[in-house]
Amino acid sequence: MAAEAQVPTIMKQGRVTPWLYVLPALFVMSIFIVYPALNTFYLSLRNIDNTDWASAACVAGEPCWGVLENYRYALTSPIMQTAFINNLTWILLMVSGTVLLGLLVAVLADRVRYESLAKAIIFLPMAISFVGAGIIWKFMYDYGSGQVQIGFLNALVKLLGGQPVSWLTTPQINNIALIVVGVWMWTGFCMTILSASIKSVPTEILEAARVDGATEWQAFQGITIPIIWPTMTVVITTMVINVLKIFDIVYVMTGGNYGTEVIANRMYSEMYKSFQTGRAAAIAVVLILVIVPAMFYNIRRFREQEATR
Amino acid sequence: MKPAKTPRRLRNWPVHVLLIGLCLVWLVPAFGLLVTSFRPFQAVNDSGWWTVLSAPKGQAEYEQNCAACHGPDGRQIAAADLTNPELVQNFRRSFTLIAALKKDINDQPHMGTTPVPNEQAAADIATYLRRLSGIDAPPRFTVSNYVDALVGYRGERTYEADCAAAEQALDLNCDASDLGNPRGMGRAFLNSILVTLPATILPILFAAFAAYAFAWLHFPMRTWIFALLVGLQVVPLQMTLIPISRLYAQLGLNGTFPGIWLFHMGFGLPYAIYLMRNFLGSLPRDLFESAYIDGADHWTAFWRLAVPLAIPAVASLAIFQFLWVWNDLLVALVFLGGQNPVMTYQISNMVTSLGGGWHLLTAAAFLSMALPMIIFFALQRFFVRGMLAGSVKG
Numbered sequence: 001m002a003a004e005a006q007v008p009t010i011m012k013q014g015r016v017t018p019w020l021y022v023l024p025a026l027f028v029m030s031i032f033i034v035y036p037a038l039n040t041f042y043l044s045l046r047n048i049d050n051t052d053w054a055s056a057a058c059v060a061g062e063p064c065w066g067v068l069e070n071y072r073y074a075l076t077s078p079i080m081q082t083a084f085i086n087n088l089t090w091i092l093l094m095v096s097g098t099v100l101l102g103l104l105v106a107v108l109a110d111r112v113r114y115e116s117l118a119k120a121i122i123f124l125p126m127a128i129s130f131v132g133a134g135i136i137w138k139f140m141y142d143y144g145s146g147q148v149q150i151g152f153l154n155a156l157v158k159l160l161g162g163q164p165v166s167w168l169t170t171p172q173i174n175n176i177a178l179i180v181v182g183v184w185m186w187t188g189f190c191m192t193i194l195s196a197s198i199k200s201v202p203t204e205i206l207e208a209a210r211v212d213g214a215t216e217w218q219a220f221q222g223i224t225i226p227i228i229w230p231t232m233t234v235v236i237t238t239m240v241i242n243v244l245k246i247f248d249i250v251y252v253m254t255g256g257n258y259g260t261e262v263i264a265n266r267m268y269s270e271m272y273k274s275f276q277t278g279r280a281a282a283i284a285v286v287l288i289l290v291i292v293p294a295m296f297y298n299i300r301r302f303r304e305q306e307a308t309r
Numbered sequence: 310m311k312p313a314k315t316p317r318r319l320r321n322w323p324v325h326v327l328l329i330g331l332c333l334v335w336l337v338p339a340f341g342l343l344v345t346s347f348r349p350f351q352a353v354n355d356s357g358w359w360t361v362l363s364a365p366k367g368q369a370e371y372e373q374n375c376a377a378c379h380g381p382d383g384r385q386i387a388a389a390d391l392t393n394p395e396l397v398q399n400f401r402r403s404f405t406l407i408a409a410l411k412k413d414i415n416d417q418p419h420m421g422t423t424p425v426p427n428e429q430a431a432a433d434i435a436t437y438l439r440r441l442s443g444i445d446a447p448p449r450f451t452v453s454n455y456v457d458a459l460v461g462y463r464g465e466r467t468y469e470a471d472c473a474a475a476e477q478a479l480d481l482n483c484d485a486s487d488l489g490n491p492r493g494m495g496r497a498f499l500n501s502i503l504v505t506l507p508a509t510i511l512p513i514l515f516a517a518f519a520a521y522a523f524a525w526l527h528f529p530m531r532t533w534i535f536a537l538l539v540g541l542q543v544v545p546l547q548m549t550l551i552p553i554s555r556l557y558a559q560l561g562l563n564g565t566f567p568g569i570w571l572f573h574m575g576f577g578l579p580y581a582i583y584l585m586r587n588f589l590g591s592l593p594r595d596l597f598e599s600a601y602i603d604g605a606d607h608w609t610a611f612w613r614l615a616v617p618l619a620i621p622a623v624a625s626l627a628i629f630q631f632l633w634v635w636n637d638l639l640v641a642l643v644f645l646g647g648q649n650p651v652m653t654y655q656i657s658n659m660v661t662s663l664g665g666g667w668h669l670l671t672a673a674a675f676l677s678m679a680l681p682m683i684i685f686f687a688l689q690r691f692f693v694r695g696m697l698a699g700s701v702k703g
Contacts, residue, residue, distance in 0.1 A: 017526065017607060018522045018526040018527065018528035018531075019528065021518045021519060021521055021522035021526065021607075021611075022518070022519045022522045022523070022528070022534070024515050024518065024519075025515045025516060025518065025519035025578050025582060026519070026534070028515065028571070028574055028575045028578060029538070029541060029575055029578050029579065031575060032549060032553065032571065032572060032574070032575020032576060033541050033544050033549060033575055033576065033579070034541070035552065036548065036549035036550075036551070036552035036553050037544050037548050037549060039551075039552035040548050040549070040551055040552055043551060043552070101331070104327075104331075105328070105331060108324050108327055108328040108331075109328060111321060111324050112321070112324060112325065112328060118328055118329075118331075118332050120686075120689065121332045121335050121336060122331070122332065122335050123685075123689075124335070124339070124682070124685065125335070125339070126685075127632060127678075127681040127682055127684070127685035127692075128636065128677075128678045128681055128682065129635070129636030129637075129638065129653050129677060129678070129681070130636065130638065131636070131638050131653040131656050131657055131674070131677070132636075132656070132674045132675075132677055132678045134657075134660075135342065135656060135660070135670055135671065135673075135674040136338045136339055136341070136342045136674065137338060138660070139338075139341060139342060139345065139667060139670075139671065140338050140341065142667075147429070148355060148356060148357075149357065150353070150354060150355075150356065150357045150358070150667070151357075152337065152338070152341055152357065152358075152359070155357050155359070184335065184338065189696065192693055192696055192697070193696065193697060196697055244545075245545050245546070245547070247547075247638075247639055248638045248639065248653075251638065251639075251657065252638070252656075252657050252660055255661075264547055267547050268547075268639070268642075271550065271551055272642075272643065277551060280551055281551055283547075284545070284547045284548045284550075284551065285548070287545055287547055287548070288543070288544065288545055288548050291543060291545055292543055295542070295543040296543075
């Protein structure tokens with residue numbers, strides 16, 4: 001953004017010209033992002049169909065947050081509590097899973113000749129939709145009540161002498177099962193960015209460390225990790241934001257049933273299944289409030305990185 | 310320095326084992342989908358996809374119980390030729406077969422001293438007999454799942470079989486017009502293209518204009534507007550759905566293509582402008598200066614200079630926006646719904662309405678993935694570059 005000085009003074013222009021270039025885009029963005037965002041704030045304070053303030057829904061003798069009534073639902077209702085806990089589980093497991101596996105693949109692939117092939121395989125799920133991935137994994141998790149298991153995982157469990165598991169309907173297990181799908185999809189993203197960062201580590205420093213008798217692990221811990229750490233934090237925060245918005249996997253695979261609800265899916269259900277506009281808007285506001293800190297941190301880190309480059 | 314003389318390749322074996330192992334884990338799920346989508350529906354629900362190359366169902370039981378007398382091909386006893394459909398037709402179910410096996414033949418037990426097989430084995434043998442006699446002999450691989458998915462077939466057999474018997478469902482005509490069936494993936498594929506192409510081109514065009522102005526033109530509050538624009542990237546999709554669908558309801562844009570184009574455009578713009586502005590801003594200043602000295606106006610400079618030079622950035626952006634729109638479910642669900650179903654919508658609908666129709670689901674899923682995969686493999690370079698440039702996108 002420090003580009004003010006860059007513009008050549010020689011470029012003569014009319015007063016209107018720049019706006020002709022900028023205004024179409026600004027207009028579209030105001031209608032599709034700025035207006036709806038503000039409107040969602042407003043709707044979150046209104047009742048079910050925007051005919052009165054949310055406080056109108058209060059019943060005497062029952063807890064009520066007045067005009068913030070929808071937020072009482074968004075923050076304290078059991079289903080939203082479940083969603084918060086699940087989103088937290090998603091963050092913990094999916095972010096650590098994708099970052100660690102991505103780092104592992106990036107490091108391993110750096111040492112073999114078939115690097116690009118291996119990376120393409122890990123990256124491939126990034127190109128397909130969550131819906132496609134949902135089908136792929138629903139099939140992996142298939143649970144047959146009879147003798148034959150056509151789901152790969154249950155066939156494996158049976159082969160090892162265990163009892164087949166209904167992966168997607170058993171509470172707790174189903175959340176892990178969904179997170180595995182997320183990890184499968186997003187590890188390629190972490191791998192690609194971390195791999196580029198690892199390759200920027202100067203080989204002379206690594207060679208010098210090896211000459212001094214450092215083991216591979218010591219060199220990795222002492223040199224590579226500190227150098228790639230800023231990139232790691234950007235990847236981690238980006239993943240946190242992505243995970244907070246997770247919707248499709250849950251929608252396709254369990255529909256948020258059996259204790260797998262997440263914030264984004266709840267918002268969709270409130271709006272388009274229960275037609276609770278106010279509640280849905282409040283959930284959307286909660287979602288952006290959770291995301292904003294991560295996003296600001298991310299932009300700041302990115303700028304610092306740009307500045308030191 | 311290096312103590313041992315072991316070849317490097319061998320010393321690295323844990324690396325290879327781990328890496329290849331991970332790659333296999335990553336491939337198996339998608340491979341299972343691919344294999345299943347080419348198996349006949351009779352086989353998909355009977356056996357796992359990894360058994361696709363093993364012997365047909367019931368063959369082992371047949372050889373154990375029946376082959377000694379009837380022969381491996383079922384023709385050995387002429388009076389009871391098991392390749393004769395009319396004979397086998399009488400033993401369609403396991404209990405009719407067991408009853409026949411328990412009956413005496415010429416005052417001798419049918420099976421001699423061998424015990425009569427249990428129900429499960431009998432059912433498998435019955436399946437195998439149907440295969441031997443040609444009543445129901447599905448091939449190992451078939452493309453009929455893809456045909457069925459494309460035309461939106463929902464019956465018990467296959468589209469081809471129904472059409473051959475002229476017993477097709479009311480919404481099917483058994484000609485090329487079936488590809489337009491609103492329930493099918495063929496129509497959905499077309500809809501996906503109709504949604505994705507404009508939703509990719511429009512935002513990039515608008516963003517290119519704006520980015521040029523942000524990079525090379527003076528206007529008041531330029532820095533502030535750009536900062537605001539960077540900030541807009543944080544707004545999650547969910548935040549905008551409700552007001553826009555209310556607005557669309559008033560304007561009659563719900564369920565229409567222009568509605569979804571505009572939404573994707575609005576939502577894709579902040580990131581697109583941000584990326585293009587950074588790219589155009591990094592071009593050498595002299596280039597533009599000399600163009601202006603030579604008398605070029607901004608319109609010329611934009612089309613002749615900025616756009617051709619920005620092709621790499623445009624390529625990355627285009628791939629991203631294309632895949633994002635193509636793979637999107639949420640926006641399509643809200644703004645298009647069933648009026649103009651796209652592929653993701655169609656599949657997510659099939660999940661709920663079909664339950665275990667894996668042969669159709671796998672084919673449909675693969676159809677929706679084919680194009681992204683081709684783009685990914687063909688343009689991997691731009692894809693990766695775009696991702697590295699834009700790792701802050703929310």
